[in-house]
Amino acid sequence: MNRIGLIIAREFNQRVRKKSFILTTLLVPLLMLGVVFAPLWLSRMQQEEQKKIVVCDRSGKIVPALADDARVAFRAVSYLPEVWRDSLREGYAYLWIGPDILSDPSDLRLYAEEPVTLDLEQTLGDRIRRVLETEKLKAYQIDNLPQILQEIQTDVSMQVFRLDESGNQTASSGALSMGTSYLFGLLIYMFVFMYGAMVMQGVIEEKSSKVLEIIVSSVRPFELMLGKILGIAAVALTQVLMWIVLIVVLSLLLLPLLGGGAVAQVAPGGVLSSGMADLDPQAIALLSRVTDPWFLFELFGSFLLYFIGGYLLYAALFAAIGSAVDNAQDTQQLQVPIMVPMIFALVALTFVMREPSSSLSVWLSMIPFTSPIIMMARIPYGVPGWELALSLILLYASFLGAVYVAGKIYRVGIFMYGKRPSFKELYKWMTYKS
Amino acid sequence: MVNIPINLSGMELLRVEHVTKRYASHTALDDVSLQIPQGSVYGLLGPNGAGKTTLIRIINRITAPDQGRVWLGDRELAPEDVNRIGYLPEERGLYKKMRVGEQALFFARLKGMTRAEATRRLKAWFAKFGIEGWWNRKVEELSKGMAQKVQFIITVLHEPELLIFDEPFSGFDPINANLLKEEILELKRRGATIIFSTHNMSSVEEICDHITLINRSHNVLSGPVDEIRRSYGERLYRIDFVGDDRTAAALAEGLSERWRLVRSGEQESGYRSLTVQLPADTAVRDLLAWVSERVDVRNFVEQIPSMNDIFIRVVGGPDVADVRTESITPSVSQER
Known part of the structure; x- marks a missing residue:
């Protein structure tokens, strides 16, 4: 095995065998699925519990119109508010409706011993408002009012298609695109920083433990740096692929537990769409897009390419910073020029999600320092092939440039101990003859 | 500059010719030349910051000279020659979280050894030092002295022709320092050439055949130890x-x-x-x-002066920093 191969192998083997690596690899998918599935599961649990409301309707107009449903049941009584406490033996809360509720809609009180949820408060309020509105409409004495209302009710659901260059129609969904867009942009940002910082930590560790002095007598500093970057790239790929596999497998295992209804509620990207029961066109469009293998290939393929490209570019810069300092505290200021484009890309992400084809979005998806995040956010909306190719070529070419510059700083930096260097000094190091 | 001609029966293993290395703010080495005879223990002396480490790094091909050339044997030093050199740096360390055996194997393979050959030789060295039990222990569990032993093994494992020890005795207790000295002399008997950089002048008299004294980026004194001492008499x-x-x-x-x-x-x-x-x-x-x-x-x-006396005399007494290089060179030259 050549020397870079040995460095990569050491880096990879030491890291994947760590307990912390194994734990994060296993726990992150569990946590992520927990975040998505727990509320769904909880909301299903909650629905089982029907709340009984004791109602004293002095107007006599509301109670007949209130029907029980899965969440609340009503029981009409004639207790006055003064004795409402006794009524709680029979129900969860006591609702007082004033005699002149039609003219004075604020004469409405709800008593309970436990805190009343906002949800219940809104449900009750909505239902009473609807009864009151119907009562008031009745006063206009329009014939066949219920039928008229039924007839004018319209449900708008737009199907969205996008025309690509060849004129083919592709069903697209704004909600789905936005969700995927944001999710993938954010993931790239997180991963590039996470693994980039790992490279920096590794370099600092080698420098502060002085093991570098021994390694560089066998390996050129540039080979060592490149080996470390590539070794951690292998670690990153392994971890991310494991996460994808684990999330897919665990989702398939967990979905049946939630029952059929919930399956349709979970749309990719964590976006909750309307239920599938009535098969509305939007949901069909969404489903066809999500199951389109070409779309999935494009999405995950470009995710991996941009993740690796973005990681390599930033990891080279992180390695240069790590080489220039003695300890992690000193990295703060030197990291600023690296953080700025990344954070800018993250801020621009929300704009790009809304205007994916604007010239700012296109430019940001070409500039290598922002392209991994921004291009990933544009892809769900569809990006011309040449733009994708150009952006990737620029990204990987700039990695080569960055690794060259970083190598120049690194080979000097690793032998410098003491004061944290300024940017001017880093520039000077680059100009030294090797 | 004093350069007592070396009367060699054999030839020199390493030749440094007019090497100059400049950094932005200072010149680390200025036209330094020296010849290291095959099979000798060669002391590389000089005060802190004189340029010793830079010279060692140039010999190790960690850094390249701005001018001048380095020859190993009969040809110019080439990238693959690092496998013929073993280097024990003054600042030493190992990967703390890595197991001892695994780590020694890693370094051995970086020097071009196969896994099988490296394992065989490592087992032999571990047995010799009585540290077989450390193979699967993590480096962070070892004491400083124990880690130094492992590092010594890593340095010599690939049986290099040229060994460079930079302050090898620092961090060793007297017993282990003696063990190390015996090992260094044993390596010499087996034909290795050893560059020995130190501040400890009594150990120079004890084990070095030749020395070069570098001060303020210049080679100010070179030659066999006994001749130098006599000439300073x-x-x-x-x-x-x-x-x-x-x-x-x-x-x-x-x-x-x-x-x-x-x-x-x-x-x-x-x-x-x-x-x-x-x-x-x-x-x-x-x-x-x-x-x-x-x-x-x-x-x-x-009354032959000790190396310590000569060092102090040449470098300029305890207040080294106040002595200018220019004043040293002529005064030393007058001695010849």
Whole structure:
């Protein structure tokens, strides 16, 4: 095995065998699925519990119109508010409706011993408002009012298609695109920083433990740096692929537990769409897009390419910073020029999600320092092939440039101990003859 | 610059020719040349910051000289030659979280050894040092001295022709330092050439055959240790004899009429002692003949300066920083 191969192998083997690596690899998918599935599961649990409301309707107009449903049941009584406490033996809360509720809609009180949820408060309020509105409409004495209302009710659901260059129609969904867009942009940002910082930590560790002095007598500093970057790239790929596999497998295992209804509620990207029961066109469009293998290939393929490209570019810069300092505290200021484009890309992400084809979005998806995040956010909306190719070529070419510059700083930096260097000094190091 | 010609029976293994290395703010090495004879223990001396580490890094191909060339054997030093060199740096460390055996294998394979060969030799070395039990322990569990032993094994495992030890004894207790010294001498017996960089002058006298003294980026003194010491001798001779105060005073008076009396005193053994400096045109036997006629001489020794004295004299005394290079070179040259 050549020397870079040995460095990569050491880096990879030491890291994947760590307990912390194994734990994060296993726990992150569990946590992520927990975040998505727990509320769904909880909301299903909650629905089982029907709340009984004791109602004293002095107007006599509301109670007949209130029907029980899965969440609340009503029981009409004639207790006055003064004795409402006794009524709680029979129900969860006591609702007082004033005699002149039609003219004075604020004469409405709800008593309970436990805190009343906002949800219940809104449900009750909505239902009473609807009864009151119907009562008031009745006063206009329009014939066949219920039928008229039924007839004018319209449900708008737009199907969205996008025309690509060849004129083919592709069903697209704004909600789905936005969700995927944001999710993938954010993931790239997180991963590039996470693994980039790992490279920096590794370099600092080698420098502060002085093991570098021994390694560089066998390996050129540039080979060592490149080996470390590539070794951690292998670690990153392994971890991310494991996460994808684990999330897919665990989702398939967990979905049946939630029952059929919930399956349709979970749309990719964590976006909750309307239920599938009535098969509305939007949901069909969404489903066809999500199951389109070409779309999935494009999405995950470009995710991996941009993740690796973005990681390599930033990891080279992180390695240069790590080489220039003695300890992690000193990295703060030197990291600023690296953080700025990344954070800018993250801020621009929300704009790009809304205007994916604007010239700012296109430019940001070409500039290598922002392209991994921004291009990933544009892809769900569809990006011309040449733009994708150009952006990737620029990204990987700039990695080569960055690794060259970083190598120049690194080979000097690793032998410098003491004061944290300024940017001017880093520039000077680059100009030294090797 | 003093360069005592080396009378070599064999040839030199390493030749450094007019090497200059400049950094932005200073010149680390300025036109440094030296030849390291095959099979010798070569001391590389000099105060801190003189340029020793830069020279060692150039020999290790960690950094390249701005000017000048380095030859290993009969050809110029090439990238693959790092496998012929073993380097124990002054600043040493290992991967703390990595197991000892695994780590030693990693370094051995970086030096081009196969896994099988490296494992075989490592087992032998571990057995020799009685540390077989450490194979699966993490480096962070070892004491500093234990880690140093592992590092020594890593340095010599690939049986390099040229070994470079930078302050090898720092961090070792006297017992292990002695063990290490024996190993270094054993490596020499087996034909290795050793560059030995240190501040410890007594160990230089003990194990070095040749030295080069680097000061302020220049090679200010090179040659075999004994010749250098003799050449720095100021023709001082100490005469120990039996006698009382009166004989001593008479002798001292007589001596100072003919030669220069440097000091007088009494040895621990009870002998009287006088030290005389002879002018260059005086033969030693004249002095010896003169004194032996007058007193009962028990010892007659030439006072050869220690490496420590020479170091301090050449580098410029304890306040090294105040001495300018320009003033050293001419004064040393006058000695020849």
